[in-house]
Every structure is written in C-alpha cells, then in structure tokens.
Amino acid sequence: MIRLNDLYLCIQGEGCLAGTPMVLIRLHGCSVGCSFCDTKETWREDDEDRVFTLREVQTEPEKWIEMEPRELAVAACEIRQGAKWALLTGGEPADQDLRELVGYLHAYGFRVALETSGTARGHVGAGCNWVCVSPKLGSSKPVLTDVIEHAHELKMVVGKPDDVTKLEALLEGSRFQGTVCLQPMSTNPEATRFCISTCQRKGWRLSLQTHKWINER
Ligand code: SF4
Numbered sequence: 001m002i003r004l005n006d007l008y009l010c011i012q013g014e015g016c017l018a019g020t021p022m023v024l025i026r027l028h029g030c031s032v033g034c035s036f037c038d039t040k041e042t043w044r045e046d047d048e049d050r051v052f053t054l055r056e057v058q059t060e061p062e063k064w065i066e067m068e069p070r071e072l073a074v075a076a077c078e079i080r081q082g083a084k085w086a087l088l089t090g091g092e093p094a095d096q097d098l099r100e101l102v103g104y105l106h107a108y109g110f111r112v113a114l115e116t117s118g119t120a121r122g123h124v125g126a127g128c129n130w131v132c133v134s135p136k137l138g139s140s141k142p143v144l145t146d147v148i149e150h151a152h153e154l155k156m157v158v159g160k161p162d163d164v165t166k167l168e169a170l171l172e173g174s175r176f177q178g179t180v181c182l183q184p185m186s187t188n189p190e191a192t193r194f195c196i197s198t199c200q201r202k203g204w205r206l207s208l209q210t211h212k213w214i215n216e217r
Contacts, residue, residue, distance in 0.1 A: 084111055
C-alpha cells in the first residue's frame with residue numbers, strides 16, 4: 001500500500017523539467033524533519049487524519065489515504081489529460097517502496113519523475129525516468145552518496161553563500177554526472193543575485209519557482 005497526501009495535475013515549476021505538465025503525486029510521511037519544511041502537513045501519520053476517499057485527500061491538506069499502487073496509478077490516469085509525466089514528491093517519497101507504483105505508472109504510459117531529499121532508497125530499482133535530489137543539508141538525516149550519484153538533477157535551495165559551500169562539500173569526490181540547479185530561497189532578491197552569479201561562475205543552472213508566478217501549486 002502507498003500512503004498518499006495529494007493528487008493533482010500541475011505544471012512543474014522548478015528545476016530542469018520546469019514547464020512540463022505532470023500529475024503530481026504527493027506521498028504522505030517524511031522521516032527527515034527539516035525546520036524550514038513547507039509541507040509539514042505530510043508529517044503526521046495519525047489515524048485520525050486518515051481518510052478513505054480521494055476527494056477528502058484532495059481537499060484537506062493534512063489528510064492521507066492508503067491506496068494500492070495500481071489503484072493510485074489509475075487515479076493518476078483519470079486526471080492526466082495530456083500529461084506524459086507523473087511526479088512523485090512528498091513528504092519524502094523514497095521512505096516508501098516505490099517499485100510497484102512506478103511499474104504501474106510506466107504500464108499506463110507515464111514517464112516518472114521523483115523529487116527526494118536523497119536520504120532514503122525506496123526508489124532504487126524502480127526505474128524512475130528522472131531523479132531530482134534536493135538535499136536538505138543540516139537536517140538530521142545524511143544525504144546518501146549512492147543516491148546522489150544515480151540522480152539526474154541536484155537542486156539546491158540557497159538562502160545564503162554557506163549553502164553553496166555545503167553543496168560543494170557534498171559534491172567533492174562524488175561521481176554525480178547530472179545537472180546542478182540553484183534555487184533562490186523564497187525568491188529572495190539577494191539570494192537570487194547570488195544564485196545567478198554562482199551559476200554563471202560554475203556553469204550550473206538557475207531554478208526559479210515559476211509556478212508561483214502563475215498562482216499554481
Ligand atoms: Fe519537508 Fe522535504 Fe524536509 Fe521532509 S525532506 S521535512 S518534506 S523539506
């Protein structure tokens with residue numbers, strides 16, 4: 001069974017796949033516990049917040065539901081319109097074993113993208129088409145070296161120069177071959193200027209939260 005927090009059709013706003021229509025599958029639960037988390041509603045796994053219909057999950061942020069992987073893939077199909085991608089996010093989606101769900105999503109013709117903090121391996125062996133690791137440096141759980149090395153994208157939220165120093169330390173000695181994206185925290189102007197100059201200097205890519213400009217989730 002998969003614990004689900006939300007399901008909706010979106011336009012990916014961030015990172016290398018920005019602008020792509022995706023069915024966003026927000027999984028419930030996270031073992032990382034970042035102080036700055038903007039999806040804390042996914043943390044609580046109390047039975048009192050558990051519901052039994054998709055509609056309740058889609059309208060009440062803190063509610064969650066357990067679904068069979070196939071049932072969830074079918075629900076994603078029903079809202080996809082022309083979207084070719086499904087996005088697994090959270091919470092921390094890799095805290096759950098994703099292999100069966102990804103298998104069904106592939107069977108229904110989706111390409112599957114994953115956004116993870118890189119602290120868990122529930123996606124390993126699932127065959128995700130795009131893995132974006134967004135490291136939460138300074139949180140209690142370490143980012144796993146092997147997860148980074150097999151990722152396509154490393155997206156770092158940057159609020160201050162020290163965040164880039166920590167990212168460089170993470171990459172040092174790593175065999176990561178993908179694209180590094182810097183994303184200014186909360187579209188802060190100072191952080192944005194710093195990200196622009198760092199991307200220009202390092203040949204990295206700038207990620208902006210474009211969905212916020214168009215009032216999308
Ligand atoms: Fe929130 Fe993501 Fe950190 Fe989990 S890993 S606490 S969902 S920011």
